[in-house]
Amino acid sequence: MIPVMKPWLGEEEATAAADAVRSGWVAQGPRVAEFETRFAERVAAPHAVAVSSCTTALHLCLHLLGLEPGDEVVVPSFSFIATANAAVYVGATPVFADVELEDGNLSRRTVEAALTDRTRAVVVVHQGGMPADVEPLYALCRERGIALVEDAACAAGSTHLGAPVGTGAELAAWSFHPRKLLTTGEGGMFTTTEPELASRARRLREHGMSVSAAERHQSRQPVLESYLEVGFNFRMTDIQAGVGLVQLRKLDEMVERRRMLAACYQEALAGIPGLRTVHDPGHGESNFQSFWVELGPQFPLTRNELLRTLADAGVSARAGIMAAHRQPAYAGHPHGDLSTTERLTDNTLILPLYHDLSDEDQGVVIGVLRRAAESRAVS
Known part of the structure; x- marks a missing residue:
């Protein structure tokens, strides 16, 4: 099968992992600090804090905002x-907003429709x-006195208005899962413009x-740490960071390819006819972590029929991004009109795209x- 995605890993990464093992320092240590x-x-x-996943980075973002039940x-x-899960972890209520058809992202228009006095x-x-076009969203959030968090799980290497995605974000979360361009197996990163937030996140x-395990081990004198608040075990290992x-x-080479x-x-x-490919928006350039196409009424096959046709030909594709509000875990959660979300979820599929794709x-x-596009027209 031609896979839908494959990480670009080789001997360099294997050597880096082995070097960390041979060093004797395999938990969070100097390689994590350098990676940050x-x-x-x-x-x-300005500040990056390595963590165990993007999910834990998002959890940290919302925890640092002091969210609580009723928010x-x-x-x-x-x-x-x-x-959505990250909001639930801190006791808040996720409210689902729709996305724009062109890029599958939130916009000021769709967010504004979901705001309440509890947001x-x-x-x-x-x-x-x-x-995503974040400038209008930042303006909206400033007007309403609410925080904006950037979930940049898939976006390492993408740009917005000529700068890296996440530039200037007070709170942003990143993923290094194998489905992403840059992978550490599992792992994530929290980035922020605020030194106080970075310090607390660490x-x-x-x-x-109060003192990291790495600092304790590096000290030549006994260090008696204290626990300043209830925290988490969200650490990255030096093996991953290597x-x-x-x-x-x-x-950069991955993005170019x-x-x-x-x-x-x-x-x-x-x-x-009936097939639309994803393109860069006017405000930035994508790293194309995923390449998706949308099937319209003119296309002779449904999305699921096309997935089966591709599989029969030895091609592994995937259904498009999920609609979280349809999952049993979120039955009954508040949302407005999600017609674009449902259209994209039902009619998009992700095609194979990875560095070594020949x-x-x-x-x-x-x-x-x-051939699928011509199938029923011919018959």
Whole structure:
């Protein structure tokens, strides 16, 4: 099968992981600290705090805002369920907002429709690496006195108005899951413009300790730590960070390759009736973490029929982004009109796109789509 995604890992990453093991320092330590510094530089963030996943980074973001039961957090339903889960973790209520058809992201228009007098925060997702238009959202949130959190899980390497996604974000969360461009196996990052938030996040990820475990071990004198507040175990290991440092050096090359492959899909699939490919928005450039297409009424197959056709031809594709409000865990949660979310969820699919995708294999995918588009017209 041609996979839908495959991380770009090699001997360099294997050596980096082995070096961490051989060093004897495998938990959070010097490699994590270096990874934080290098990642902050890459995304133009003043402060970065490595954590165990993007989900824990989002949890930290909302915890730092002091949210509590009765508070509402506006989130897209058109996102992996972790976006909504983070609000529940702090006792708040997720309120689902719709997204724009072009890029699958929240906008000022869709968020404004979901705001109430209980709204304390908005989580905007840069879905599939497609940069959201955050400036109007920041303006709206400032007007209403509410916080904006950027869920940049998929967006390392994407840009907004010529700057890295997340630049200037008071609170942002990133993922290094294998489905993302830059992977550490599991892992995530919290970034912020605020030194106080970064300092507190470092404590909270390590049980609320006043002194980190790394600082204790490096000290030549006994260190008696105290626990300043109830914290979490959200740490990243030095093994993961060693891999992440290698991956970070390769990020620009990954983005360049993915954008080239995306352009090939766009050109080859242009003009097929009933098929729309995702494109860069006017305000930024995507890293194309995912490449999705939408099927309209003119296309002869349904989305699920096309998925089966691709599978029969040896191509692994995936249904588009989920609609979290349809999941049993969120039955009855508040939301307004989500017609665009449901349209995209029901009619989009994600095509294979990864660094090592060969021209031959991409040609197979394109060929299946073209034949599918002609199938019933011929019969």
